[in-house]
Amino acid sequence: xxxxxxxxxxxxxxxxxxxxxxxGSPYLVGVSITVLIYIALALSFDLxxxxxxxxxxxxxxxxxxxxxxxxxxxxxxxxPFPLRLGAAVVTAVLASIIIGVPSFRLSYHSFAMGTxxxxxxxxxxxxxxxxxxxxxxCLPGVPPVDLRMGSWTWSATTLSENxxxxxxxxxxxxxxxxxxxxxxxxxTLMAIRDDETxxxxxxxxxxxxxxxxxxxGAGVAGSLGxxxxxxxxxxxxxxxGIAYSVNLIIILFLGGRGTLAxxxxxxxxxxxxxxxxxxxxxxxxxxxxxxIILASALVPEGIITWAFEMWQKRREGPQLGSAPLAN
Amino acid sequence: xxxxxxxxxxLVFDKVEATYGEAPILRGVSFGVxxxxxxxxxxxxxxxxxTVLRAALGTVRVTHGQIVYRHQPITGVSxxxxxxxxxxxxxxxxxxxxxxxxRENLEMGAFLRSDREVQEDIETLLDEFPxxxxxxxxxxxxxxxxxxxxxxxxxxxxxHPRILLIDEPSLGLSPIMVExxxxxxxxxxxQGVTVLMVEQNARRALAxxxxxxxxxxxxxxLKDTGEALLNNEEVxxxxxxx
Amino acid sequence: xxxxxxxINGLATGGLYALVAAGIAMIFGVSELVNWAHxxxxxxxxxxxxxxxxxxxxxxxxxxxCTMLLMLAFGALFQMIVIRPVxxxxxxxxxxxxxxxxxxxxxxxxxxxxxxxxxxxxxxxMQNLTIGSLSxxxxxxxxxxxxxxxxxxxxxFIHRAKLGKAMRAVSQNRDACVxxxxxxxxxxxxxxxxxxxxxGLAAALYAPLGNITPLMGIPLTFKAFxxxxxxxxxxxxxxVASAVILGVVEAFTIQFLSSxxxxxxxxxxxxxxxxxxxxxxxxxxxxx
Ligand SMILES: Nc1ncnc2c1ncn2[C@@H]1O[C@H](COP(=O)(O)OP(=O)(O)O)[C@@H](O)[C@H]1O
Ligand SMILES: [Mg+2]
Numbered sequence: 113x114x115x116x117x118x119x120x121x122x123x124x125x126x127x128x129x130x131x132x133x134x135x136g137s138p139y140l141v142g143v144s145i146t147v148l149i150y151i152a153l154a155l156s157f158d159l160x161x162x163x164x165x166x167x168x169x170x171x172x173x174x175x176x177x178x179x180x181x182x183x184x185x186x187x188x189x190x191x192p193f194p195l196r197l198g199a200a201v202v203t204a205v206l207a208s209i210i211i212g213v214p215s216f217r218l219s220y221h222s223f224a225m226g227t228x229x230x231x232x233x234x235x236x237x238x239x240x241x242x243x244x245x246x247x248x249x250c251l252p253g254v255p256p257v258d259l260r261m262g263s264w265t266w267s268a269t270t271l272s273e274n275x276x277x278x279x280x281x282x283x284x285x286x287x288x289x290x291x292x293x294x295x296x297x298x299x300t301l302m303a304i305r306d307d308e309t310x311x312x313x314x315x316x317x318x319x320x321x322x323x324x325x326x327x328x329g330a331g332v333a334g335s336l337g338x339x340x341x342x343x344x345x346x347x348x349x350x351x352x353g354i355a356y357s358v359n360l361i362i363i364l365f366l367g368g369r370g371t372l373a374x375x376x377x378x379x380x381x382x383x384x385x386x387x388x389x390x391x392x393x394x395x396x397x398x399x400x401x402x403x404i405i406l407a408s409a410l411v412p413e414g415i416i417t418w419a420f421e422m423w424q425k426r427r428e429g430p431q432l433g434s435a436p437l438a439n
Numbered sequence: 440x441x442x443x444x445x446x447x448x449x450l451v452f453d454k455v456e457a458t459y460g461e462a463p464i465l466r467g468v469s470f471g472v473x474x475x476x477x478x479x480x481x482x483x484x485x486x487x488x489x490t491v492l493r494a495a496l497g498t499v500r501v502t503h504g505q506i507v508y509r510h511q512p513i514t515g516v517s518x519x520x521x522x523x524x525x526x527x528x529x530x531x532x533x534x535x536x537x538x539x540x541x542r543e544n545l546e547m548g549a550f551l552r553s554d555r556e557v558q559e560d561i562e563t564l565l566d567e568f569p570x571x572x573x574x575x576x577x578x579x580x581x582x583x584x585x586x587x588x589x590x591x592x593x594x595x596x597x598x599h600p601r602i603l604l605i606d607e608p609s610l611g612l613s614p615i616m617v618e619x620x621x622x623x624x625x626x627x628x629x630q631g632v633t634v635l636m637v638e639q640n641a642r643r644a645l646a647x648x649x650x651x652x653x654x655x656x657x658x659x660x661l662k663d664t665g666e667a668l669l670n671n672e673e674v675x676x677x678x679x680x681x
Numbered sequence: 682x683x684x685x686x687x688x689i690n691g692l693a694t695g696g697l698y699a700l701v702a703a704g705i706a707m708i709f710g711v712s713e714l715v716n717w718a719h720x721x722x723x724x725x726x727x728x729x730x731x732x733x734x735x736x737x738x739x740x741x742x743x744x745x746x747c748t749m750l751l752m753l754a755f756g757a758l759f760q761m762i763v764i765r766p767v768x769x770x771x772x773x774x775x776x777x778x779x780x781x782x783x784x785x786x787x788x789x790x791x792x793x794x795x796x797x798x799x800x801x802x803x804x805x806x807m808q809n810l811t812i813g814s815l816s817x818x819x820x821x822x823x824x825x826x827x828x829x830x831x832x833x834x835x836x837x838f839i840h841r842a843k844l845g846k847a848m849r850a851v852s853q854n855r856d857a858c859v860x861x862x863x864x865x866x867x868x869x870x871x872x873x874x875x876x877x878x879x880x881g882l883a884a885a886l887y888a889p890l891g892n893i894t895p896l897m898g899i900p901l902t903f904k905a906f907x908x909x910x911x912x913x914x915x916x917x918x919x920x921v922a923s924a925v926i927l928g929v930v931e932a933f934t935i936q937f938l939s940s941x942x943x944x945x946x947x948x949x950x951x952x953x954x955x956x957x958x959x960x961x962x963x964x965x966x967x968x969x
Contacts, residue, residue: 167773214956220772221715225910226955228903229948236945358780365777394791401785408778409766498859522862534857536850547850550843551862594861 128279132272141271145278145343147383149336152282153356154363154375155289156332159325161361162370163293163301166220166322169228170211172356174204174330176234176347178337180245183254183347193257197338204334207234208327216319216326231354238349250348257342274343281339285332289372292328301325302370362400366407368414377416449474449602449633450495454504457487457494464490466657467504472602473650477624477634479665481641481678482654488637489531491654492604495635496528497521509601522551527600529591531607531637537580541571541590544579548594557597564593568623585616592623602633609640621647641679645669653678682814687932693821693890695928696828700883702905702912702920703835704756704876710852710915712869714764714775718783720902722759722877725786726752726884727893728794731801741803745885749878756877760870768866783902790895798892806889824886831882832921835875839917844871852915900944907951913961923962926950 132141157171178200185191185199215226238245245251257277258267268274292298304311304318312318341347359382367378385400411418448471457465464487472478480488493499495506497518505512513521522528535544545564549557565572568589574582579590588608595603608624609617617640625647628634638644645651648665653674661674668674705719716722729751734744759782767778806820839845851858851868858865891897905920908927912919927947934943954962 161773165773167776214952217959218955221709221776221914222910222955222959224776225906226952229907229952232903232948233945233952236942240941358784361777361780365774392792394788397784397788398792401781401783401788404781405763405778405785408770408774408781412767412770412774518859519862519864528860530856530860532856534854534860536853536857538853539846539849543846546843547846547857547863548861550847591857591860598862 129276132275138271141275143383145271145275147380148275148278148282149340150359150363150379150383151376152278152285152336153333154360154367154379155282155285155372156329156336157360158364158369158371158375159289159292159329159332161364162374163298163305164322164325165305167224167361168215168326168329169224169354169357170208170215170231171329171333171360172354173211173227173231173234173352174208174333175337175340175356176238176349176352177207178204178334179341179347179351180238180251180337181334182338183251183341184244186255186342187251187253190255192260193338193342194259196342197335200334200338201331202334204330204337205327208330209323212323212326216322228354228357231352231357235349235352235354238352245349248349250346251341252346254341254345254347256345257339268342278339278343281336285336286372288328288332292325293372297321297324305370362404365412365414366404368416368418371414371416374414374416378414381415447474448472449509450635451507452491452494452504453507455494455501455506456503457490457499457501459490459499463502464499464657465494468654468657468659469504470652470659470662472633472635474633475628475631476649477628477636477647477665478650478652479641479644479648480635480637480652480654481639481644481668482660483678484639486654487657488654489606490657492528492530492606492635492637495521495604496526519551522598525599525601527595527598527603529595529603529605529608531610533584533587534591535579535587535594538578540576540578541582542575544590544594545571545597548597551598560597560599564597568593583616585612585620588612588616588620589623592620592627596627596632600632602635603627604635606637607639608636609638609643617643642669683936686815686817687936688929689817689821689825691929691932692925693824693928694931695925696824697883697887698901698904698908698928699921699924700828700831700879701901702908702924703832703917704872704879705905706909706912706915706917706920707848707872708869708876709909710917711848711865711872712764712768713772713915714768715772715779715906716873716876717776717779717902717906718759718763718786718898719876719880719905720898720900721783721786722752722756722880722898723884723901724790724893724895724898725755726877726881727801727888727897728790728799729881730884730888731799731893734803735799735801741805745882748885749881752877752881752884753874754877756873756875756880757870759877760873764869764873765866768869783898787895787898794895796895798894800892801888803889818890820886820889824890827882827886831879835879835917838875844868848872904947907947911951911954911962913963916961916963919961919963 131144135141135144153175160166160168160171181203182196182200185196211227211230215223218226239247241247256267256269257274258265268277300316300321304316304321308318363378363382364375366381367376368374450472452468452470455465455468456463468491480491482488490499494501497513497516501514505514507513508521508524508526536547539547542561545561546557549560565575570586571590571593574586579587582590592605592608605624608620612620621643624634624636636644645665645668651663651665651668652659653661653668661668663671701719701723705716708714708716726748730744730748733739733747734741739747763778763782767775803820805823806818809816809818810822839849847863848868848871850863851865855865904927908923909920911923927950930950931943931946934946
């Protein structure tokens with residue numbers, strides 16, 4: 113049975129690797145890159161939302177902080193991409209600790225609002241700290257993703273090359289999330305989400321585990337930000353905007369929280385749907401709004417979880433675990 | 440108002456099964472509550488006693504069997520309609536509004552009434568419960584536990600109920616207050632209100648009850664007069680503690 | 682004089698925040714649900730007012746009153762359509778439902794009215810009361826006066842009317858409400874309706890002073906929510922007091938610091954309060 117699975121994975125890998133060649137059109141490769149960024153962001157966001165039950169609005173903030181860090185290093189010091197990525201992760205992690213320590217003292221709605229406040233303030237700083245960020249003029253001319261070994265250098269200049277870079281980053285993200293989910297940490301997080309009082313009672317350091325998920329998610333988001341800065345070759349204060357938080361929340365709630373397939377499906381639907389709904393932005397968002405209202409009423413646990421339950425009911429087999437941890 | 444009714448069961452449970460989710464909590468409960476009498480439900484924690492009262496009131500899902508109130512099946516009748524038809528309910532634990540005055544709490548007890556005599560009835564009740572009159576301008580939270588229990592009973596009485604469903608009124612009270620609360624239950628019953636009471640304090644409760652029902656694991660184990668249950672050795676051993 | 686003028690401006694802005702925040706706090710008090718679309722209520726109300734006053738040319742008081750009444754109905758409908766299906770769901774789902782509603786309302790407004798700003802100036806908003814060097818538009822004075830009156834009426838309603846008392850009851854003990862036969866859904870509906878009409882009043886008073894745009898509600902939701910948190914969740918009085926403080930702080934920030942950071946003020950204040958007093962400025966007195 114194991115080679116069975118291996119074949120499936122190899123097939124998926126082959127399809128993903130050949131995808132840019134297959135679709136050909138630069139436009140669609142661009143869309144694919146966006147989808148992959150959203151998938152990775154959603155997966156890392158789910159570490160917080162799906163596994164601690166807390167709604168953080170700061171996640172895109174970490175993405176943005178990573179993007180600015182990488183852009184500034186690239187622009188002023190000409191640092192190579194691996195260094196920019198590392199620095200982006202470090203600053204995002206530091207920011208998440210600074211934000212997380214006070215925010216985790218708050219509960220539910222206040223946590224959401226507290227993290228939103230930090231994200232908002234980060235954006236306002238980016239808009240107004242002109243000497244460093246150039247404010248609304250953005251930071252243009254960020255160098256592309258590059259690797260240097262002695263005299264050998266390579267840089268991702270074409271769309272396809274960028275596609276492969278983000279594919280690798282998304283795969284690493286998936287790997288991290290799977291590792292966390294299947295580790296003792298992941299199970300502890302689930303236990304906390306399901307019954308925090310009980311977890312506390314049996315001596316689980318609840319706060320530390322939540323912080324761990326929060327900081328890990330932030331680090332991943334920061335690394336994606338460093339890629340984004342190079343890919344877009346510019347960073348703007350809007351990258352820190354709450355619009356991204358809203359998008360991510362929608363992706364998780366449509367797709368399904370606390371699962372692996374949910375965020376992936378959500379991201380594909382969310383970024384892919386516009387390609388089907390070829391209509392003006394405003395109309396499209398009207399439809400989105402309606403879909404979200406309907407989904408929260410009809411499939412509150414997300415499409416994946418709902419589909420999984422349906423499938424289980426049809427099989428009428430014994431009740432397995434509740435949430436599908438795609439493995 | 441009260442027409443001549445045969446001295447009969449005012450409330451009948453007929454093979455009632457009830458659940459909060461999947462697992463059945465009541466598993467075919469049948470009994471009747473004699474009109475004008477005090478009936479007490481006893482049994483261990485988690486037996487489903489509170490659930491019986493909730494089923495009567497209609498706040499828990501009844502999956503099988505039926506509940507007959509004043510000779511009419513009440514399946515599908517809403518909770519508020521049951522209350523309008525004379526069922527009053529005092530839930531387990533504190534069920535008043537802590538940051539409203541005693542008088543406002545009584546007004547809330549009359550929420551379902553829209554007639555003009557509410558204020559008069561409140562005056563009558565305050566006469567009946569002098570300790571409440573003394574504290575009528577205080578927040579309910581400032582009353583002692585026993586006083587709050589009495590307030591909650593008064594809130595239920597303002598609907599002029601035919602039957603009072605009361606869940607563990609003596610919970611957490613000092614021995615003196617327990618006596619007083621039971622005395623009030625007896626007095627309320629004396630005014631013609633049927634009482635269906637749940638009590639952990641089984642000995643004291645059975646002593647003032649006409650009938651007792653022993654509930655265990657969602658089933659009725661025994662039904663008898665209060666006195667007979669008190670003298671029943673097996674009941675003493677298993678359910679009365681000592 | 683500058684200080685007095687800014688104080689009055691701040692009170693007017695604070696009044697706007699208070700009218701929005703009171704609804705959020707009241708709704709939270711009776712349902713433990715945060716309406717993230719509440720700022721969009723104000724946006725919808727402003728367009729309604731624009732349609733009635735500018736397009737349909739109704740006299741100002743009538744246009745204002747109609748806005749309030751229509752928003753009362755809007756709040757009630759919103760509760761029935763968006764909120765009722767998710768009342769028994771966890772809070773995250775409820776939040777997402779109202780977020781979806783907010784996206785829907787914003788973009789519906791873009792589809793109908795476009796993105797360019799509309800204005801609905803009244804004779805009062807174009808004239809200033811001038812005393813010495815102090816100059817204040819009459820509209821702001823009207824705003825402050827009517828907001829005070831509205832809160833007086835609200836206070837009387839909550840403390841005297843049966844339905845108002847029932848709202849307090851629901852915020853204090855839901856189980857006891859079932860025992861005495863208070864229909865919680867009806868009370869939540871009432872809270873949404875009142876929240877809607879307060880926002881309707883806010884729109885009629887404030888729309889003449891600024892631009893009406895589809896996005897105008899977003900910062901208001903955040904600020905109002907920040908004030909609700911500062912005031913101690915669910916406490917209407919706390920929210921109103923914090924709203925007024927925020928309005929005044931913002932006015933002085935613009936005057937003495939810079940207008941660039943004015944929108945960060947609300948969050949800075951909220952975060953400070955949260956770190957310093959996690960249960961809000963006025964302590965843990967939950968309830969309406
Ligand atoms: N709201 C509820 N949701 C789910 N289960 C409940 C609820 N209330 C009670 N139960 C369960 O129903 C059983 C009977 O409860 P209850 O009627 O309160 O017992 P008693 O009043 O006899 O102590 C218990 O096992 C309890 O766990
Ligand atoms: Mg009980």
